Amino acid sequence: MTRQPTVSNLLARLSGAAVPAALVALGASMHRTAPSRAEPAKPAELAELAELAVITALKLVAQPVIAYAAGLALHLSAPQLLAVVVCAGLPTAQNTFIFGQEYGVGEAVANRAVVVTTTLSLATLAAAAALLG
16 A cells, blocks of 8 residues: 655655755856856946945844844843854845845845855854854
């Protein structure tokens, strides 16, 4: 006798594929939107770089600093404060890219923000852990 899969079992398998599917979509869009290095940067590309720099600074520096200040104001213990600051300093989530792709707005900037903040968060999270650890 074969066992019929339950709805919850099917949903669990489907939800398990969400993150890998998002990573594949992110990688595919990076290949599709990669700028050409043969020509100089245009003003629109410079504006995108400036926007990306602001997004990165807000996500990796300002947000953890605000979380740290809020944690101090709430009199959190050292481990709690570290947890709050680390969570605040995590890189931009892939769902920002997925939403941008879904609605056709800011897809390239969201894509780059995920990649840049993920790369730079290695240093910023290590610094936060060293300062608060």
